[in-house]
Amino acid sequence: MKFLKNLFIVIVVLAVVxxxxxxxxxxxxHVERSIVIEASQDTVFQEVNSFENYNNWSxxxxxxxxAEYTFSGPDSGVGATMAWDSEKAQVGVGSQEIVESTYPNFVKAKLxxxxxxxxxxxSYTIEELGPRQSKLTWAFDADFGNNIVGRYFGMFMDGMLGPKYEEGLQALKEDIES
Structure with missing residues (x-):
């Protein structure tokens, strides 16, 4: 009985800590990755300002x-929306909607x-490096507020999302440059 009491105290203390x-x-x-693409700033902007070709590089x-995808709103820019529904846990259910679009260098979407x-x-930030060369930065930002579980989850965000962003940026580069 003393063992159970001590175990209970240890569990409570651990939970409080x-x-x-x-x-x-x-x-x-905050997570971000960048890549240089041999294309104009306009070309890169048009690609990330729409969900039309998103699945080519996602x-x-x-x-x-x-997974099932539905698109609504305009074809590009503010209000363009993509929703998905997947039975696979790594993809899940969700949506993204473009909430800010500043030609030719910035796109932001709510996820x-x-x-x-x-x-x-x-967010996608496009920096012109030359007439046919652009640097694209793909970033993710989350605010967990007082959600303790979210704050712990946030510690691993870069390790989880970073490699996927690198893979997606490489695929986007290949798609645009081909």
């Missing part, structure tokens, strides 16, 4: 090509997953 530490973790998470589409009402935001 995890919660307290969680409040000291960063509320936000690393998540490769995880489940059978929702499943039932989570807290959005993440992705």
């Amino acid at each position: 995890l919660v307290v530490v969680g409040f000291f973790l960063p509320k936000t998470s 690393p998540w589409f490769k995880l489940d090509p059978d 929702l997953f499943g039932e989570d009402p807290n959005p993440g935001y992705i």
Whole structure:
């Protein structure tokens, strides 16, 4: 009986420590990757300002090509929306909607997953390096607020998303340059 009592105390103390530490973790998470593409700033902007060709280079589409996709709103720019529904956990259910589009160098989209009402935001920043060369930076930002589990999750965001962003950027580069 004494063992169970001590085990219970250890579990309670551990839970309290995890919660307290969680409040000291960063509320936000930022991930970004960049690539240089041999194409004009306009060409790169047109590609990321629409979901029309998104699945040609999306690393998540490769995880489940059978996912159902629906598109709504305008073909490009603010209001363009793509939603998906996949039975595979790595893809899940969600949507993205372009919420900001500043020609020729910036696109921002709101990203929702499943039932989570807290959005993440992705952004594409296009920097012209020359007449036919552009640097594209793909970023993800999340604000976890007081969500302790989210803050712990945020510590691993770069390791989870970074390689996928690198894969997607490489595929986009190949798609645009071909």
